[in-house]
Amino acid sequence: MPEKRIVLRNCGIVNPRDINSYLEKEGFKALVKAREEMDPEEVIQEIKSSGLRGRGGAGFPCGAKWELARKSEGQEKYLICNADEGEMGTFKDRFIIQNDPFSLVEGIAIAAYGIGADNAYVYLRAEYRFLADLIKNAIHQAKEKGFLGELNIVVREGAGSYVCGEESALMNSIEGRRGEARFRPPFPPQKGLWGKPTVINNVETLMNVPPIILKGSSWFRSIGTDESKGTKVFSVSGDVERPGVYELVLGSSLRELTVDLAGAKNGAALLVGGAAGRLMPFSIIEEPLSFETILGAGAVMVFDKDRDIIEFIYRTSEFFAEESCGKCTPCREGTEVMVEILGRLARGEGAEADIDTLNDLSKVMAATSLCGLGQGASTFLMDALDHFRKDFESRVDQSLFLKRLRVP
Amino acid sequence: MPTHDKVSGELTSFLDKAFQLKGLREASVEKGNDKMKEIGVVIDGVKVSAHEGMTILEAAEQSGISIPTLCHKKGLTPIGSCRVCVVELEGSGRLVGSCHTPIEEGMVIYTRSPKVLEARKMILELLLVSHTGSCVTDPGVAECELHQIAAEVEAGFPRFPVRGPRFYPVEELNPYVQRDMSKCILCYRCIRVCTEIAQENLYSMAYRGFNSKVIVDFDEHLNKEVCKDCGVCVEYCPTGALRWRGSVRKGQAREVSKHRIQKALPTEDKKREELLGMLKDVQKSIGFVSRESMVEIAQSIGLTLSEVYGVATFYSFISVKPMGKHVIRICKSVPCYLKNAAMIIASVEEEIGIKPGETTEDGMFSFELTNCIGACDQAPAMLVDDEVFGNLTPESIPKILKSYH
Ligand SMILES: Cc1cc2nc3c(=O)[nH]c(=O)nc-3n(C[C@H](O)[C@H](O)[C@H](O)COP(=O)(O)O)c2cc1C
Numbered sequence: 001m002p003e004k005r006i007v008l009r010n011c012g013i014v015n016p017r018d019i020n021s022y023l024e025k026e027g028f029k030a031l032v033k034a035r036e037e038m039d040p041e042e043v044i045q046e047i048k049s050s051g052l053r054g055r056g057g058a059g060f061p062c063g064a065k066w067e068l069a070r071k072s073e074g075q076e077k078y079l080i081c082n083a084d085e086g087e088m089g090t091f092k093d094r095f096i097i098q099n100d101p102f103s104l105v106e107g108i109a110i111a112a113y114g115i116g117a118d119n120a121y122v123y124l125r126a127e128y129r130f131l132a133d134l135i136k137n138a139i140h141q142a143k144e145k146g147f148l149g150e151l152n153i154v155v156r157e158g159a160g161s162y163v164c165g166e167e168s169a170l171m172n173s174i175e176g177r178r179g180e181a182r183f184r185p186p187f188p189p190q191k192g193l194w195g196k197p198t199v200i201n202n203v204e205t206l207m208n209v210p211p212i213i214l215k216g217s218s219w220f221r222s223i224g225t226d227e228s229k230g231t232k233v234f235s236v237s238g239d240v241e242r243p244g245v246y247e248l249v250l251g252s253s254l255r256e257l258t259v260d261l262a263g264a265k266n267g268a269a270l271l272v273g274g275a276a277g278r279l280m281p282f283s284i285i286e287e288p289l290s291f292e293t294i295l296g297a298g299a300v301m302v303f304d305k306d307r308d309i310i311e312f313i314y315r316t317s318e319f320f321a322e323e324s325c326g327k328c329t330p331c332r333e334g335t336e337v338m339v340e341i342l343g344r345l346a347r348g349e350g351a352e353a354d355i356d357t358l359n360d361l362s363k364v365m366a367a368t369s370l371c372g373l374g375q376g377a378s379t380f381l382m383d384a385l386d387h388f389r390k391d392f393e394s395r396v397d398q399s400l401f402l403k404r405l406r407v408p
Numbered sequence: 409m410p411t412h413d414k415v416s417g418e419l420t421s422f423l424d425k426a427f428q429l430k431g432l433r434e435a436s437v438e439k440g441n442d443k444m445k446e447i448g449v450v451i452d453g454v455k456v457s458a459h460e461g462m463t464i465l466e467a468a469e470q471s472g473i474s475i476p477t478l479c480h481k482k483g484l485t486p487i488g489s490c491r492v493c494v495v496e497l498e499g500s501g502r503l504v505g506s507c508h509t510p511i512e513e514g515m516v517i518y519t520r521s522p523k524v525l526e527a528r529k530m531i532l533e534l535l536l537v538s539h540t541g542s543c544v545t546d547p548g549v550a551e552c553e554l555h556q557i558a559a560e561v562e563a564g565f566p567r568f569p570v571r572g573p574r575f576y577p578v579e580e581l582n583p584y585v586q587r588d589m590s591k592c593i594l595c596y597r598c599i600r601v602c603t604e605i606a607q608e609n610l611y612s613m614a615y616r617g618f619n620s621k622v623i624v625d626f627d628e629h630l631n632k633e634v635c636k637d638c639g640v641c642v643e644y645c646p647t648g649a650l651r652w653r654g655s656v657r658k659g660q661a662r663e664v665s666k667h668r669i670q671k672a673l674p675t676e677d678k679k680r681e682e683l684l685g686m687l688k689d690v691q692k693s694i695g696f697v698s699r700e701s702m703v704e705i706a707q708s709i710g711l712t713l714s715e716v717y718g719v720a721t722f723y724s725f726i727s728v729k730p731m732g733k734h735v736i737r738i739c740k741s742v743p744c745y746l747k748n749a750a751m752i753i754a755s756v757e758e759e760i761g762i763k764p765g766e767t768t769e770d771g772m773f774s775f776e777l778t779n780c781i782g783a784c785d786q787a788p789a790m791l792v793d794d795e796v797f798g799n800l801t802p803e804s805i806p807k808i809l810k811s812y813h
């Protein structure tokens with residue numbers, strides 16, 4: 001299946017600082033259409049029937065989320081655009097904002113209209129501070145041209161924390177708290193920011209909204225697979241010749257993305273969806289990329305055959321431990337235990353029993369962690385043990401062998 | 409499947425139920441009996457009835473089924489952090505926290521299934537690993553809820569070590585309350601009781617992840633200026649982390665100052681929304697957030713010092729210690745690591761003569777390693793203040809850094 005530009009349609013074409021260049025490319029036509037020809041329920045219905053699912057990693061049906069928030073009691077509602085993009089190996093939202101901030105503003109405005117929100121936030125990670133002016137400028141110009149009406153869009157900057165991309169931690173952060181996860185239910189569309197109904201959508205999800213409104217849901221539904229409509233923007237990094245951002249029709253294979261487009265030559269393993277994604281042997285590259293199979297937020301990292309896979313698994317476990325918010329026991333203590341054990345295994349000081357302990361630990365972390373961070377860490381660990389157990393075992397054997405050599 | 413899907417799957421089934429429930433509720437409103445709807449559920453194979461609005465824990469207790477809890481205690485707002493109270497819900501892949509999950513019509517709940525027991529045991533082991541101090545020889549150990557629950561779920565000696573257990577000196581400055589934070593299991597009870605019942609809001613969680621710690625003010629020893637003598641926190645602490653000083657045992661305290669207790673909760677003020685922005689502004693202008701600035705901020709938005717400190721220390725771009733004029737952050741995550749970030753780290757070390765975590769003597773640069781900065785397509789990459797530099801080579805480093813002099 002081919003590359004196709006829906007989300008990135010304006011990238012490199014419009015001037016990200018000038019609204020006029022965006023207006024020339026049908027800019028804000030979708031918003032005007034939504035406001036003038038559709039009532040909010042129709043907007044939600046259109047998104048629902050398009051089959052659009054969240055692009056931030058969880059793949060939740062976008063229209064259903066909006067509907068729940070719209071139907072939740074209360075006048076005051078919020079929309080949050082999640083531009084935290086902290087997932088290791090992901091940089092597509094950065095690319096989108098750098099090139100086409102206006103479409104994002106338009107998507108936000110349509111979503112806010114559908115939900116009935118007068119206030120919207122863009123939560124931008126601290127590492128992307130250099131993008132803040134670009135977004136603020138786009139909001140300002142759209143406001144000046146009268147496209148935003150009463151809608152108030154505020155850019156809120158993070159302060160260095162991966163878990164703040166997780167929806168409940170994100171809301172705590174906006175409220176001026178520590179970015180700790182909250183238990184659910186209640187889910188954000190019922191009780192979110194300040195206890196009010198709140199929709200949180202990824203940048204890329206919102207980028208899909210204007211074209212769907214303009215061209216209709218049946219157009220969008222005709223692209224992709226049964227459960228995965230439209231395209232996906234991928235961030236490819238690691239051992240490839242052409243790392244970068246690629247937009248493909250959903251259902252395209254990992255081979256098309258990593259080998260044909262990005263130029264992977266000698267792959268041994270893949271990490272799809274970032275640290276909280278899936279770690280797989282390269283042999284899965286004929287698999288389609290879709291919500292039914294494997295996708296996440298669309299980060300794909302390639303590892304060559306000459307890489308030390310255990311070293312890499314250890315480093316990724318450090319990532320989780322450093323970024324855990326620390327609220328719930330399995331994630332706070334579990335990620336630390338992971339690092340300790342994997343560190344020993346990587347240094348050749350591990351034992352067979354360590355592998356079993358990791359296995360037990362990952363099951364409990366998956367079942368009990370409060371949010372996707374602890375759960376993601378456990379999926380990663382389970383994949384590592386499932387697919388690379390041999391590497392672990394031979395490392396243990398090696399260390400036993402070395403120990404024996406050391407004995408006089 | 410990406411794990412996020414599990415949460416999303418939960419939300420989907422939750423949504424179905426929510427819409428169903430809504431229908432039910434609307435129907436019952438019509439009949440005029442909206443209050444305290446009876447709900448039928450099955451717990452451990454027994455049909456029991458509960459009321460709408462109860463948690464799973466409450467419904468179980470009402471039917472004489474006990475579920476161990478640690479972070480939760482009657483009278484406090486549930487926080488769901490310890491995960492000891494998890495139960496299995498038929499149709500859900502994950503376990504749910506019973507202290508905070510509302511009961512719903514038709515739920516089939518197992519409080520002692522093998523999966524639940526295994527999870528509880530592991531969680532207790534995880535808590536015990538970093539619960540250090542002189543527990544075994546301690547007369548207070550009989551009162552330690554952690555040890556009681558560990559015995560109850562038959563958790564033995566932890567299967568795993570940690571790199572460095574949390575260890576802190578005992579705090580004995582306060583005439584009534586002694587704090588031994590090495591024994592703290594981070595259950596948030598003292599934080600909540602001090603806020604919700606004593607209304608002093610003295611404690612806060614600070615730092616993050618494994619380094620989390622319950623702190624007072626700017627992470628200082630508890631003293632009598634800040635903490636008076638109400639001591640409700642001692643009675644709520646599940647371990648020996650908080651104790652009365654001298655020979656008074658838990659539960660034997662003289663009447664704690666009841667006058668403080670059960671006042672109305674302060675209403676949440678939206679002003680604290682400004683907090684992160686204020687901290688970042690100070691960080692930007694003077695390179696760190698000083699004590700004076702935190703005092704000022706706390707006063708201006710009506711928070712306690714510990715709350716401000718707790719937020720400041722959570723975020724890695726905010727520092728409570730002085731930093732250099734420019735901050736170099738080299739990405740050490742996997743995509744950059746694969747592209748030889750180690751060499752870049754070495755070149756920066758050589759160029760400015762310091763290691764990660766340090767600041768140059770002239771105060772020009774601070775040097776840190778950071779997680780993925782979203783520039784993996786230009787790996788190896790670094791941030792100097794807000795600016796990204798990609799496709800770095802050891803040769804490019806001197807030039808970049810000189811431009812900041
Ligand atoms: C640890 C963690 C980090 C996350 N980081 C992000 C992020 O940076 N950006 C994002 O859009 N979603 C992130 N998510 C997913 C969000 O919780 C949420 O599902 C998403 O923003 C919803 O938007 P969508 O439905 O449009 O995908 C993260 C989840 C977890 C568990």
Ligand code: FES
Binds near residue numbers: 476
């Ligand atoms: S008692 Fe429920 S999570 Fe701690």
